[in-house]
Amino acid sequence: MTPTALKSTAPEHRSSCAVELADLQPGSPISRDLALHLIRCDDDDLPALLAAARAAKENFKPGVITYSRKVFLPLTNLCRDYCGYCTFRRDPQEAAAHTMTPEEVLTVARAGEKLGCTEALFSLGDKPEMLFPEMRGTLRQLGYKSTLHYLEAMCELVLRETSLLPHPNPGLLSAEWIARLAVVSPSMGLMLETTSHALLAPGAAHDNASDKVPAKRLRTIEDAGKQQVPFTTGLLIGIGETLEDRVDTLLAIRDLHDRYGHIQEVIVQNFRAKPTIPMAQVPEPSRGEMLRAVAVARLLLPNVNIQAPPNLNAPYYEELLDAGINDWGGISPLTPDYINPEKPWPHLEQLRLRTESRGFQLRQRLPVYPEFSPVVISRPGVLSEKLQAARDDEGLARRKRAA
Secondary structure, three states, X not given: OOOOOHHHOOHHHOOHHHHHHHOOOOOOOXXXXXHHHHHOOOOOOHHHHHHHHHHHHHHHOOOEEEEEEEEEEEEEOEOOOOOOOOOOOEOOOOOOOOXXXXXXXXXXXXXXXXOOOOEEEEXXXXXXXXXXXXXXHHHHHHOOOOHHHHHHHHHHHHHHHOOOEEEEEOOOOOHHHHHHHHOOXXXXXXXXXXXXXXXXXXXXXXXXXXXXXXXXXXXXXXXXXXXXXXXXXXXXXXXXXXHHHHHHHHHXXXXXXXXXXXXXXXXXXXXXXXXXXXXXXXXXXXXXXXXXXXXXXXXXXXXXXXXXXXHHOOOOHHHHHHHOOOEEEEEOOOOOOOOOOOOOXXXXXXXXXXXXXXXOEEEEEXXXXXXXXXXXXXXXXXXXXXXXXXXXXXXXXXXXXXO
16 A cells, blocks of 8 residues: 555545644644544545654654564463463463573574574563462572562573573563663563553453553553663554554553653554454454554654564555554564464565565664663663674664674
8 A cells, every 4th residue: 555645635625634634743743632533534534644654754764664683582471361362371281381491591592693683582471470389389490589580580691691682571560670670681661552441351351460450561661761761562452442542552651751751662563363362253453453553653652663563464564664663573583473473474585575665774673772772871781782782883783694
């Protein structure tokens, strides 16, 4: 899809959306009322919305789309939450339950290093030892008090033994743990997912998932902001929320970024149904819903990096470039997407070709975005040294040949 330029439509034939969008100032965020109007726009208005979103992206970071070459390290898939859409989590007695050993972590990290990766993405269940005595036993055998202590040690191991930079997604964190992990990782993340409390109701997506209470997640993101930790967050669409909920989730993120300036990236992620989950029969967001959500995210957050995962939006993922994203997120030449294993990453050459077909250059970044690197580099230590060695003059990933 090629977005229609707003000026190509005569004023007397413009829709109400097109008229409102024509008055936007580049770089100025839109209001909640306009966002609600736009996210509900009909198909005739969609080209105008996409054109405005793409223009906002070009005003922010023209000509370039980034991605992070990563290894995906599922440190443990045990989790105390039971979300209706998750296939990642396991109970200890399940055959696929697994906690990686330090040797496994280092083996995967070193293999990724040889393939030109610069990010070690740590994903894990939220404090599984609080629910499962088996996890407490595993941690004792490994010599750690908690899953977070083990994560901290594995981030340090990767940082010390490889050129990769850790990016942990450990769930809810206290201010103390944010400070500790910031010593061994340049950035970290926690998906807000939604601000809707309706999804905590019996039978809803976050029923029996105490860590998905919106206020708890907002507190973690805010505590990261108070410490100026570059932070990735985002929303998950299609899990039972309303269009108004999607806008309000983006506004909650915008409010935190306006206060602390630490949101380095907002992910707009779409729910994908799987046969083994409680939400197996829930309809997935349509292509149009995804394009509208991404475009509204760009217009609400015109000066924030917006990402959408290409593997979850195949085969039309290049159309997301017309909706205003400026980043594809983490792509691995080695490890699968353990959260959505049925959706393989696109081959990097295909990603490049599709990105260039929309008029953009594809560039590899680090897990921390260039504009957020200085705050990390200013903190003395191994992390600062490793980050400086990994970045080029533009703050992106230093070009190097894969072995």
